[in-house]
Amino acid sequence: MLTFESALRGTGKYVMLMGRTLSRPDRWRMFYRQYVTEMFQLGYNSIGIVLIISFFIGAVICLQIKLNIQSPWMPEMVVGYTTREIMLLEFSSSIMCLILAGKVGSNIASELGTMRITQQIDALDIMGVNSANYLILPKVAGLITIMPILVTFSVASGIIGAYCTSFLGTTTVEELTVGFHYEFNQWFFWCGIIKAVVYAFIITSVSAYKGYTVVGGSVEVGKASTDAVVTSSVLILFADIFLTQILT
């Protein structure tokens, strides 16, 4: 009962914080500056990890399918086809966002948590600045903007990874190419983009809420950082079920 009550209270606080966040910026000039900075910090700095993980996962998916599913009874294109569908529909959107929830979520929560305990957020409030709007909105907008690019890079990197398995002799470039082109449905790509945009909002807003509302010291900042990752990940998984049902 107590857990339910605290969850309800937390949800209420989150909604109120989002109400303050999603309002008109005090000064557009400052918003744009922060927006560009956040796109760089949250998005550009994540490109490396996205490319590396997607490359290897693409390669591993391809190998697993080749070794475990393909048989003389299966058409040759099944490896490329399945790899493409997994990358487009799940990995590059949902699983990659789970990974980013760890990297970006903990970064946001610890940054805002530290600002809270060192009174930097109080300083903004005293000046008459809408601190939630100034600090959180550029992060939300920044990651939402950059996320479709990260998804696209992830898909591309996964496919390159899959092609690279041909160097191991397990697959051939020709059979993969046939599979990658087989009954391609462009909507599946957009499904991944839409999902990723929703997840970007979840990651930034939930992590920002956890960091912004920290009370205490460094231990609490660490806890908020962990909570941000766990809560965002769980919410992404929940959202995945609903979005998959709705979009496909």
Place this chain on the structure above:
Amino acid sequence: MIKVEHLYKSFDDRMVLTDINATFENGRVNLIIGQSGSGKTVFMNNIVGLLTPDRGNIFYDDRDFVALSKRDKILLRREMGMIFQSAALFDSMSVLDNVMFPLNMFSDKSYEDRVKRAKECLARVNLAGTEGKFPKELSGGMQKRVAIARAIVLEPKYLFCDEPNSGLDPKTSIVIDELIQGITHEDNITTIVNTHDMNSVMGIGENIIFICEGKAEWQGSNLEIMDARNPRLEDFIFASDILRQVKEAHDAQG
């Protein structure tokens, strides 16, 4: 002028401030003093609006801060400057950007004018030449001076300082005190300083409010404090042997 009337504040069932009345005049350095845990930080946080009082009124000149709309509170806050105990400078910004921040948010001046004004404020706190440095590269005293520059950049009518000398050596503390006093007199600002530093009390305490167990026990100036006949105040102010001897010598002179 800031006037506080019948202010009450509690957390859960614990009463922290009880029926506080106080007047803070402009052009003077007003100190809130008291032991740790006496409620002075809660008192200041109520005045600046970081906390909402349970009961009572806080008048900024003729504007009742508690009764103001959210929008009007934001506008009033732009007339305030605050120096936090930790300086609360933005880590990710240079010294110049920290000082320019309020101008960037609220001023329509050109970029050149904003830079000029920020540099003027830095020069006023003797920090000319540090514009490109970051807060982590500065000493505690320098960080406090940057915080003062940031607090005065919009020419506030009200200046709040929460333990500005916390963690500073006595010599640097005097520099900070003198800066705060100088700015208060020159710009005719209503300044409220929350402190338990006895050097500040004796040096710049033009109007002092002593808070004890959430109640305003005594109000007067640093000149009057030597003759105050309040056992709790005497116990707090003259806690050290040296100050007790000074007090005894003062009393002996009559």
